[in-house]
Amino acid sequence: MFSRDRGVGVRERSRPEYEALGIPTGGFVVFPKIQVDAEYNDNVFAVETNKQDDVIFRIRPEVLAESDWSRHYVQAYGRTTFNQNVDFDSENVTEWTVGTSGRLDVVRGSNITGGAEFVHTFEPRTSTNTAQTAASPIEFDMASAYVGAVRAVGRIRLSGRADVRSFDYDNGRTAAGAAIDQSDRNRTVYNVAGRVDYAVSPATAVFGQITGNDRAYDSSATSIVPPRDSSGYEALVGVNFELGAVSRGEVAAGYISQSYDDAAYTDIDGFGGRAQIEWFPTELTTVTASVSRTIQDAGIIGAAGYLSSEVGGKVDHELLRNLILTAQLTYNEDEYNGIDRNDQRLNASLSGTYLINRNYGVTTSLAYIDQASDGAFSGPSYDVTRLYVSLVAQF
Numbered sequence: 001m002f003s004r005d006r007g008v009g010v011r012e013r014s015r016p017e018y019e020a021l022g023i024p025t026g027g028f029v030v031f032p033k034i035q036v037d038a039e040y041n042d043n044v045f046a047v048e049t050n051k052q053d054d055v056i057f058r059i060r061p062e063v064l065a066e067s068d069w070s071r072h073y074v075q076a077y078g079r080t081t082f083n084q085n086v087d088f089d090s091e092n093v094t095e096w097t098v099g100t101s102g103r104l105d106v107v108r109g110s111n112i113t114g115g116a117e118f119v120h121t122f123e124p125r126t127s128t129n130t131a132q133t134a135a136s137p138i139e140f141d142m143a144s145a146y147v148g149a150v151r152a153v154g155r156i157r158l159s160g161r162a163d164v165r166s167f168d169y170d171n172g173r174t175a176a177g178a179a180i181d182q183s184d185r186n187r188t189v190y191n192v193a194g195r196v197d198y199a200v201s202p203a204t205a206v207f208g209q210i211t212g213n214d215r216a217y218d219s220s221a222t223s224i225v226p227p228r229d230s231s232g233y234e235a236l237v238g239v240n241f242e243l244g245a246v247s248r249g250e251v252a253a254g255y256i257s258q259s260y261d262d263a264a265y266t267d268i269d270g271f272g273g274r275a276q277i278e279w280f281p282t283e284l285t286t287v288t289a290s291v292s293r294t295i296q297d298a299g300i301i302g303a304a305g306y307l308s309s310e311v312g313g314k315v316d317h318e319l320l321r322n323l324i325l326t327a328q329l330t331y332n333e334d335e336y337n338g339i340d341r342n343d344q345r346l347n348a349s350l351s352g353t354y355l356i357n358r359n360y361g362v363t364t365s366l367a368y369i370d371q372a373s374d375g376a377f378s379g380p381s382y383d384v385t386r387l388y389v390s391l392v393a394q395f
Helices: none
Strands: 023-025 028-041 054-067 073-085 093-107 110-122 139-153 156-169 187-201 204-217 230-243 247-260 268-282 285-297 305-320 323-336 342-355 360-374 382-394
Touching: 204 247, 230 268, 247 285, 268 305
Parallel strands: none
Antiparallel strands: 023 028, 028 054, 028 382, 054 073, 073 093, 093 110, 110 139, 139 156, 156 187, 187 204, 204 230, 230 247, 247 268, 268 285, 285 305, 305 323, 323 342, 342 360, 360 382
16 A cells, blocks of 8 residues: 555666675675776865865775565665875865664564664865865764654554764864864754554555654853754655656645754744655656755854755666666755855756676766855855766675
């Protein structure tokens, strides 16, 4: 009653002759992989004037181990990215991730899932929240864990999930060596969600979902910024559907609210929602449209959060069995609370992926970002063009 698999997207279609076989090890299969990128960026620091270009090389080794049991499932993974700039050593950063997740199959239609992950990464120069005066990208750690459960009986499916994420930012430095305090951004975010689906037919289900959150900031922060502690919720009703093998999707709308403990920040509330619809005009083409309206955390002095609205579209086309072309366009608007600032961002990209065989592949992509910011406390306005080629070896 809840399967939506009559249509198969281009990116999710099975291609056995181009999929890595992995290395069997007991009840697990290990998949080693390495990716090498070469990128040209015409505006490395994402600034409006005095643009600087550079060539960036990245090496991305990773390994994934997953069970091949008939029931239940466990996986563990680790990956690293070495970012090396040719001209600007200040932008060189190493990222890494380790994590695990699993699924416990209780009875038919019921399972329990869980996972944990630790990430060391950085904020790209194009991030709206990053410190623009930092001599090097702001690095941070994120630790997360979740547990979820699903129970489906007849026409009713119940699901729930609890998440916790912890963010720990490193302080930055200006070019002159002055400290840029980021301690006011350290926080722990808790989310709890519950959802009820009712299948009107085997191809359509209506649902209601409530998600609550609590965002607790580090009370030991040395910054003079008022603490951004808050709590909020999202209440949505929607429909999940499939129209034969031609289209499928989920559309939800409702109310979102975030209340801040400190009177320095105004509360955010109003219409919220999300939608994603996939259309399969042919077996070789997938068209995806999406839209969302959510409340996000801000890392800018004077603001605790912002209302983010996004609309996007993507087209995947299988030109050949082993050649996939993708075009994507996304538009965002961010409206900050507490300060007079609005950001508008356009992202566009074209890419092609060529699968040589089950072990090797190559992807080339052209991406463009244009950001405009207005208001008394406006942020940077800039445009960035990136051209990159990626070589992948997997076994």
